Amino acid sequence: MKILVVDDSVFSQKITCNLMKGLLTDTEFIVAGDGEEGLEKYKAIQPDYLFVDLLMPKIDGKELIRLVKEIDSTAKIIVISADVQKNVREELEKADILAFINKPLNEDKAKLISALIKGE
Secondary structure (H helix, E strand, O other): OEEEEEOOOHHHHHHHHHHHHOOOOOOEEEEEOOHHHHHHHHHHHOOOEEEEOOOOOOOOHHHHHHHHHHHOOOOOEEEEEOOOOHHHHHHHHHOOOOEEEEOOOOHHHHHHHHHHHHOO
């Protein structure tokens, strides 16, 4: 399985990958530092899951989700963001994302993501 983590914070990328690696074995994690790089990597590797931060340079998370859904309407997207505005969350849920997880990511939240991916 391949998971693409798109977040402009290298620290957040590392936290996300390290927490998830312990829960999802046989998974390759690929990272991108902004939405533009994330879109290019999505097209190139076609990951099984896409983890997206919302507040990023070049292409923000909401726009990245829209662009990815244009390419692949069945894309499995999990938002991991500090943006907790109710209207943003509602807008993204209409975009057919799998989950919206508030930062900071911790072990309990990582377990929720893992269970969602594993279908538990």
